[in-house]
Amino acid sequence: MNGGRRHFRPVPLVLSRIVFFWGEVWKCWRLTLDWTVQVYIAIPALFIGANMYRDAWLHPPSWFAAVPQQTVFVLLAAAMLRARARTFADYGDGLFLRRSARWTRPMIATGLAYTLLVRLLTAAAVVALLAPLLDLRFGWDAATGAAMAGAAALLGYAWTLVRDGLERRRSGWRRVAAVWVARLILMAAWVSGMTAIRSGASFGLALAALIAASCLLTWLRLRAKGTFLHEVAAEREAYSACVRFLLMEAGGARSVPRGRKPLLSLRRNLFRRRGTRERIAELWVKAKLRDPENVQALLTFAAIGSAAVALPPLGLGLAMWPVSGLFALFWLHGQWKQWEGERYVAMLPWPPLALREAEGIGRRALVLPLFGLWGLALGCKIGLLYGGAGWLAVPLAPAVGWAAGRYLDSVVSVYLQFRESKRKAQTGERPSGTEEEEARENA
């Protein structure tokens, strides 16, 4: 009983929420990290990673010499400027707890202390990972590394409070723009500031400035009023960010748009033909282009695919072209299926085969530009390798990529139809009317 009373005070309450939060995140990750993933992927990856790290200490690679010190500052800042201020606010707090400053301030202060601690741990982890480079290339000792990690952690902490303030005051595209501008300004200030530091005294001054800024921002944040709903939304975002990768295909982590209107309005028609299938596909493509996570995934496909086709020798690059395409096609199929399962989409009365045909149109609209881009990357590689007539590959390869993409997409469509029919046969599900007719015709 007494233990329960002790627990129901601001600081223990927030601490218990921190434990609960990580427990929930771990439960989610545990679904993926089953023993097969641990044995076949996680442990080998750790083993390989540890060996590479050891090798970097024992036999420093030649590219170490070409790395400028700014790279270290950029990497540190990149790790720090992703975070957000945590308060572990819960929607239910609005009923009683958050009406009293006796609860509000200690709860927020505990959340901010947690934010700073996590920034410190993250900065220390980045410095530890970069240790071979820092020691062998730049001659940093442990004290320098620790001081740099501390400074980076303060930068990260100050950033979380700046971001918090901006997100509370702005909405829609202005919020996104303000956060990015602030991020870039802080990044530039950090990199140029750290590059300019030549002595221990100037580093001390910079550290003192960061501490003063952090204290001022903390004081202002603790005095801020009307922040509760923003804190609840930020907590939801923080949880979503931790599990989004795992639940991407399951639709379990929903990300609600922040603004009233889409940043990308896309009001014009994307397809010239205006049949039912094209109209459905168009709406799907628009929805996907508005979802930042999907855009991020498409850009990742674009970047990784371009790097893969640029791999030497030329044959390997050529082989990576369809492989990258297959990955993208199956990922887009997963995205479509997830969309089809959305409650609003699922409740509509769909004509037979409309969704399947629309999927093909939508998938091609997103994947063919990728095939073209990878073709362009391959064309440039051929041009650089062979010169002269080899540069003809620059306009030709994207065209070939476009045609190859269409062909691969048709192959994937046939395979997906076959898999779907097999699944329905196994589960005893009745094929839809038109599917039945098609099957009869084929027979």
Added chain:
Amino acid sequence: MQEGADFRLRVRIDEAGYEPGKPILRDLFFEVRPGERLGLLGPNGAGKSTVMKGLLGQLGHWKGQIDWNGLTEREPSDRSEDGIRRMAYIPELPILYERFTLWEHLQLAAAAAGMPEDRFGERADRLLDRFRLRKAKHEYPVRFSKGMQQKVMLIAAFLLEPDLFLVDEPFIGLDPGAVMELLAALDEERTRGASVVLTTHVLDSAERLCDRFVLIHEGGIAASGTLADIRRAAGCPDGTPLFECFRVLTQEGAERS
């Protein structure tokens, strides 16, 4: 009930529920005529929304028969595409997709129903004006208030011009202006011949809005018919409001059980 009368929907539920062997509804029968508004009334937990789900083919346990314009359906979960399209469901809680604007929600509904784009544009604009949502046409409905979200559901249903509307608690979350618009829109649909089955707790509105009533109590029918029939069943004199009849009938049911 008049046998052989011109009806749009005739429903007979012998047994129905969410799980096999655990029926919630028993021995229910009602019919809806073209242009008619039927109110499914009843206290909380009586089974009104379960009837709706049964009509939509969403129940795990179903023994009964639905006659739809003279065509018999034994299994509502295996309805023909045409049958699905002729029935619009307006849920109690709005169902929306996060990444679609209001206009795109309507565009998708129209595309699913095979409505040509020019006809869609004209009809959707008219409905947006009627429900005063034109200004929010290119905004995300997930950011709307509950009432505005409910209006999106109404517009999506009216857009498709179905033969039958299944409306679950239509007055929850709507402001008085929107309720008036909803009633006016339903009147227009009635002149087209569309029927409405609605569930509600707002008995005053139901009394003004519905032609006939089915009072569901503990999974069965406590009374059905016009307001005069309901008054007779409750033993109330002429002029007694539906609210009072409802109280008498549900109290009697509770005392009997």
